[in-house]
Amino acid sequence: MSELNKLGLAEARDALRKGEVTSVELTESCLKAIDEAAALNAFVHKTPEIALERAKAADERIKKGNAPSMCGLPIGIKDLFCTKGVPSQAASRILEGFKPEYESTVSQQLADNGAVMLGKLNMDEFAMGSSNETSVYGNAVSPWRRGNDDAQLTPGGSSGGSAAAVSADLCLAATGTDTGGSIRQPAAFTGITGIKPTYGRCSRWGIVAFASSLDQAGPMTKNVRDAAIMLETMCGHDPKDSTSAELAVPNFEGMLTGDIKGKKIGIPKEYRMDGMPAEIEKLWSEGAEMLKAAGAEIVDISLPHTKYALPAYYVIAPAEASSNLARYDGVRYGHRATLAQGDGITEMYEKTRSEGFGHEVQRRVMIGTYVLSAGFYDAYYNRARRVRTLIKKDFEDVFAAGIDAILTPATPSAAFGLGEMTEADPVQMYLNDVFTVTVNLAGLPGISVPAGLDKKGLPLGLQLIGRPWDEGDLLNTAYSLESAAGFVAKPVNWW
Template identity: 85%
Template sequence: MTDLNAMTIADARNNLRAGEITSEELTEACLTAIDGAGALGAFVHHTPEIAREQAKAADARLQAGDAPSMCGIPLGIKDLFCTKGVPSQAASGILKGFKPEYESTVSQNLFDAGAVMLGKLNMDEFAMGSSNETSVYGNAVNPWRRGNDEMALTPGGSSGGSASAVSADLCLGATGTDTGGSIRQPAAFTGITGIKPTYGRCSRWGIVAFASSLDQAGPMTKSVRDAAIMLEAMCSHDPKDSTSADIPVPDFEAMLTGDIRGKKIGIPKEYHMDGMPEEIETHWTQGKDMLADAGAEIVDISLPHTKYALPAYYVIAPAEASSNLARYDGVRYGHRAKLAQGDGITEMYEKTRAEGFGAEVQRRVMIGTYVLSAGFYDAYYNRARKVRALIKKDFEDVFDAGIDAILTPATPSAAFELGRKSDDPVEMYLNDVFTVTVNLAGLPGIAVPTGLNRNGLPLGLQLIGRPWEEGDLLNTAYALEAAAGFVAKPGKWW
């Protein structure tokens, strides 16, 4: 048998149920892989004792015949999810020392299904970033390299640690969150699958908030089938989250037939961006051909307000962030600055936030405060909300016209060097150009690895689906995955 940690969730589940391996063996294989992968910076809080205890309990469930699909599967949990008694810092200095007394609904759902937590994963601070360079823990590193070039590449962000860990076989799957592309972009950069479900499908309770109307949790896995298995376990209606949808969660895996004959796949003309690299354009064309060969009908469509999506997103998301991050004040939990004689509460707030928040978080909080201020609320925030409504209507019109899914590039490039864009926030924000529309409209979107660029780095394509139809979207992605036949893995250098 191959290295156990290199298994997919589906294969591991089948072997666990057949009694050919145990969860304890699988967990030890992952813990050994993690111990040897410090250079990737993926795991930032290690929980081997919890993992071994959960694996032992999972094996007992498996022997008793009470085994959901995720039972005994070792996972990494993004540091944005609150995990009881385990540091949950959102990769920020301001939450240093914070150990929640409660479990996020998503991680609790996974543990109830028998999943094993190996530890917490690196990310951009408060999920603000596209390269995992804003983390208080330091950079996460992409396990892929350009040929023999030793230059460290970004795994994407904000779920960079999750992407790196899954791609390098440190775990079988990982949780991610997606506010403007933070599951799909890192998945594309590291050659794995990542799905952002419909807004409201996964509970946000116990996930540290960035932008409440945009944030959504989802799985990052080695295959579309694994994404279907893990997503089902993560989803539930949650009375503790007022935006959680009371809609039954289907058996997503059972919907993976691979048959997409007669499905209409839309190709939005607005996604042909000026200056887009030729290899991204070529790759997109190949994706269209793959779906057409599988029996789908390719239809040119228009999403006319796409060009306004990025500016609207970078008004709405910072505005919500400035409101959500106001709670970090040095009073209740996390970091508190040392105060000088005569300092009052205002000085405590100022010093604590100046010390605790990194530069990117400070930048977005200031932008958000500015666009919500009295003189600019209508000019920026209200206008952005109107643009958001128009973007949502663009998608509704297309789906009402009979389109089943939309195919686009996942990213405007392959993974880039760490440090290359960190001095230019605007260039960094452009990484989200293909993904933010999906969050603004609350739709499900999935990134699937479909090829390599000329330097041997993974490229992914994005499929956007109808609201609440993740099963149908996963099936289309399953057909694309089968047609692409992507099996490449990074060469081990760490």
């Protein structure tokens, strides 16, 4: 087999079981691809020694039979996950040199199941961003190009390194995290599949926190079947995380029948935004027709509080971030500023945090501190929490009325060029999350499936939103949509 790095998880797993390929061969193919793709800046901490050691162990395990599905499969880990003895910086200068003495629950579960870690992936600093331009490592670059244009494009954010690596076949799959769309938006921008599970389905223990009531880990893969395989390994109850759900994890792959006859798919009228590109509108209509042709019933629905989701999110997320990031003060670990003679603890905090945090993180910490301050707590934070409750109820009402899943666009546009969204107007960047933040606010599962190309040849994705804890059914609906869309486009290798 040539170009083993181009395989998906299911294909590679089956080849490993048949003895057609070894994990060491798969891993070496990916490591070579990573070394040749420096221009994408996707992998920021390579771990070839760990990868080959785990690959050898996986080959032994496979020979003995009964190896788990993920055994021997090379994957990338987003830099937000703590990995024992390996730099885990959350793409921030303030965590420079931090090598945890422990492993995040999700990465531990993947390792226990025999997955091979190739290294750590680029991301927006502390997962704050929609374009992977806030990273201390520099921008991650999309493997896609607009026609013959050489302009570098964003792979999306915050899981931009994960999206670029999977799309460019540097790894078979990758972990991502999603606080307001950070798995689904980059997946849509790079023509891959990304699922954010129900809040509490995957443990958050050992994942550097951004907004604790919104953060959720999930897989970023080459197709829906691969997402089902990897998600099953990542899920499960964790007593170390108080928000982790004590629920059995179903066999997600076994639920992929593609049969969605009789399912009711909701189309929310509030997602028809002013100024939405005609291509996105057309793709959305085509997606609905595909599901209808597969036997589903298409139903117009209303989610009336959708228009308040973005402002509510950009109050709640920064508020939680300002609390979570207060621990980075230069006292115990990470970066500490050099102090002048006579400087005290206050100066140390100020200098360390101004040097260690990038502009976007500083902006969000300041917004969060402001909305939590005594005079504004009720006017902003409490009001946003009430809006969040109303958004959650909108979804509950729709699902109670018999809707099985909701179809929406994943992003308001295709990928844009790096540097095209200016620092001068951060709100323009925040609008990228317009279709995704409601899912985090309501704690629901959501998946982005590549469904077509725009006129410049860039991928566009559709989003399906499911009932809480019903990832199996959601994946099956996505599987049906994926089969109908038949998306097979890949970026042309320019790197």
